[in-house]
Amino acid sequence: MATSCAACGSELMVPGKLSADQNLTFVPANPKFLASGSKVHIQVNACAMCGHVQLACDPEELAAKAEPPETPNPTAPGSSETESAE
Ligand SMILES: [Zn+2]
Secondary structure, three states: OOOOOOOOOOOEEEEEEOOOOOOOOOOOOOOOOOOOOHEEEEEEEEEEOOOOOEEOOHHHHHHHHHHOOOOOOOOOOOOOOOOOOO
């Protein structure tokens, strides 16, 4: 999978990690499971052209381990009405 630099667009990205001891992980604020399995592994890439370091995680892994953000549901009865004046 080609990763391009978000800063300069270069594809000369060098994969690595920020911690010398352990792989970097992201812990969701509202994990679905309050266990060590709620950590999401972070992929770290550094741009060889401009030095920009960017972090990413697997969105499927994140969705599986974190609660989805609350989305407004205008059709649900009892919810706060936003602009349904018809
Ligand atoms: Zn770059």
